[in-house]
């Protein structure tokens with residue numbers, strides 16, 4: 265019976281952790297590794313943004329689509345790649361993230377939505393709409409960088 269009770273306790277803890285997971289950042293198992301993955305993801309997002317810019321400039325919307333999809337998918341990963349305590353090594357993430365994790369997630373969601381607007385506009389091959397959506401998307405990046413990323417001189 266002891267085993268069963270322990271089992272229930274663990275299950276309860278797991279359920280609690282799962283429900284809190286929506287709001288609270290998990291602790292990093294390996295902070296340096298997760299920090300590197302976050303930076304690599306940001307670099308890949310940035311690269312995909314450049315592709316959107318180039319291909320929308322050329323009016324090649326078939327190529328805008330995969331790039332915008334990549335931005336949406338990678339951006340959605342940001343909160344999962346930002347567990348508390350992952351501000352180690354060469355990082356510019358601000359610890360405020362973990363005081364306002366719900367807000368950090370909201371900003372992520374907003375960026376993902378903006379990326380979907382680019383996708384929709386590209387599907388319609390509507391150039392002005394693509395350019396407008398791209399600018400909205402870029403602004404949504406800044407909306408998170410301003411409060412949660414330490415500025416660099418060249419930013």
Ligand code: HEC
Pocket residue numbers: 299302303306307309310313335339342354355356357358368369371372375401402404405406408409412413
């Ligand atoms: C929800 C918050 C959030 C959103 C949305 C977001 N970023 Fe970031 N970004 C960060 C944080 C935090 C860092 C700092 C990470 C670090 O240094 O550990 C960062 C870092 C970066 C970097 C610097 C990488 C380096 O090598 O130092 C680039 C480039 C970048 N983001 C691009 C983007 C682009 C482009 C978008 C929009 C499509 C975007 N980010 C959306 C939070 C965000």
